[in-house]
Amino acid sequence: MAKTYGVGIMGAGNISGAYLRLAPLFKGLEVRAVADIRPEAAKLRADEFGVAAQTPDELLKNSEIDVIVNLTIPATHYQVSSDIISAGKHAYSEKPFVLSVEEGLALKKAADERGLKVGSAPDTFLGGAHQQARDIIDSGKLGKIMSGTTHVMSRGMEHWHPNPDFFFQPGGGPILDLGPYYVTELIHLLGPVKRLSAFTNMARAERTVTAEGPFKGSTIKVGTPTTIHGVLEFHNGAIVTVGASWDVAAHGHHNIELYGTDGSIFVPDPNFFGGDLVTASIDGTRTPVTPWDHPFGKPNQELDKPVPRANYRAAGLADMMNTIETGAPARCGLDVALHVIEVLDGLLRAGASGEVLTLTTTCERPLALGPDEARALLKA
Numbered sequence: 001m002a003k004t005y006g007v008g009i010m011g012a013g014n015i016s017g018a019y020l021r022l023a024p025l026f027k028g029l030e031v032r033a034v035a036d037i038r039p040e041a042a043k044l045r046a047d048e049f050g051v052a053a054q055t056p057d058e059l060l061k062n063s064e065i066d067v068i069v070n071l072t073i074p075a076t077h078y079q080v081s082s083d084i085i086s087a088g089k090h091a092y093s094e095k096p097f098v099l100s101v102e103e104g105l106a107l108k109k110a111a112d113e114r115g116l117k118v119g120s121a122p123d124t125f126l127g128g129a130h131q132q133a134r135d136i137i138d139s140g141k142l143g144k145i146m147s148g149t150t151h152v153m154s155r156g157m158e159h160w161h162p163n164p165d166f167f168f169q170p171g172g173g174p175i176l177d178l179g180p181y182y183v184t185e186l187i188h189l190l191g192p193v194k195r196l197s198a199f200t201n202m203a204r205a206e207r208t209v210t211a212e213g214p215f216k217g218s219t220i221k222v223g224t225p226t227t228i229h230g231v232l233e234f235h236n237g238a239i240v241t242v243g244a245s246w247d248v249a250a251h252g253h254h255n256i257e258l259y260g261t262d263g264s265i266f267v268p269d270p271n272f273f274g275g276d277l278v279t280a281s282i283d284g285t286r287t288p289v290t291p292w293d294h295p296f297g298k299p300n301q302e303l304d305k306p307v308p309r310a311n312y313r314a315a316g317l318a319d320m321m322n323t324i325e326t327g328a329p330a331r332c333g334l335d336v337a338l339h340v341i342e343v344l345d346g347l348l349r350a351g352a353s354g355e356v357l358t359l360t361t362t363c364e365r366p367l368a369l370g371p372d373e374a375r376a377l378l379k380a
Helices: 016-025 039-049 056-061 074-086 101-114 128-139 173-177 179-190 315-326 334-353 371-377
Strands: 005-010 029-035 052-054 067-070 090-093 118-120 145-153 193-201 206-208 219-221 227-234 239-245 256-260 263-267 278-281 286-288
Touching (some): 005 016, 016 039, 052 056, 056 074, 067 074, 067 315, 074 090, 090 315, 118 315, 118 334, 128 179, 128 263, 145 179, 173 179, 173 239, 179 227, 179 239, 227 334
Parallel strands (some): 005 029, 029 052, 067 090, 090 118
Antiparallel strands (some): 193 227, 227 239, 256 263, 263 278, 278 286
16 A cells, blocks of 8 residues: 555454554554543553544544544444544444444445445455465365355353353344354355345343353343354355354364365364365365465464464455555455345344345455465555
8 A cells, every 4th residue: 555544443442452453564554543432441552552542532533544443332333433434534343343234225325425435344254264265166176165054153152251241132142243254254255145044042041141250140131042043045056054152062063164066175263364274075085275375374473372373353454445546345345244244134034034035235255365465465
């Protein structure tokens, strides 16, 4: 990028540290301020990273800020992003960027009228392992992908999160909290979804917080399904089963398995940029894939642990801002995020109604991000 864009962070919670730490890795991004409705939280983050601490209103009015990263809670994502657009700034949101198609279309209209960009996490599908999976699928080595499975299941958030109530209310649940990673990955690998159906339930009407903290021992009333089993039919003909649950003590499923006419591929957890890839030939022989030299697959955190992690959060933001100059579609752009939201919301609606739903939105499959293109986004 020829220009340097001033970045503001709206919301000083846990995830803000990742953006403040990682955005400086990318060309054209300069974090200049962080804001929060709690002044003390904004000051703490600002002091930690050497940026300005502001109120939300001050950040919206800050003339040195070109784009604001919306890290507020999901229930406020739409309103905060609307305020960002009204202030004449580009918006990039944590997932899910809205909670309904109607909200997404309203943001699109407002942004288009002002010539502004709107993007959304997750950008983990830009990671080295996921882009290598894309390269393998596009090569035709596996034939045509016709089916698959995805599973994201655990015993719930109350066992580790100190204040997990919002995870179990409308706007939360495993499908809206973790589903964006999986559905975005599937759209990246297979393209848009055509139809879907689902069944949903919840194992318990109440959950007890066991994580250490001020709410340990308290009871949460569950207001959203905690187990969702769905089926997605893609425009390319593939049919993929989706399993998402916070009611599972243990399971043996791989994160994502895709089955082609000439072989299969086992894709690592889309919540992370890296991971191990395995393919299988038509006779069932499994072969670990040697990682390619992709910059977003190189471990850069937890280097002292047995399994270091690759984390390049803000890659989607950097790519979106780069498209202002290139004119290319943003890989984490609004159209992809909106289609993801309709899929996720559709799974919940289909679970409640028992219907097979035909989607009203679509999107182009995000452009692949090869090693050279990824390196071009990073500072030297």
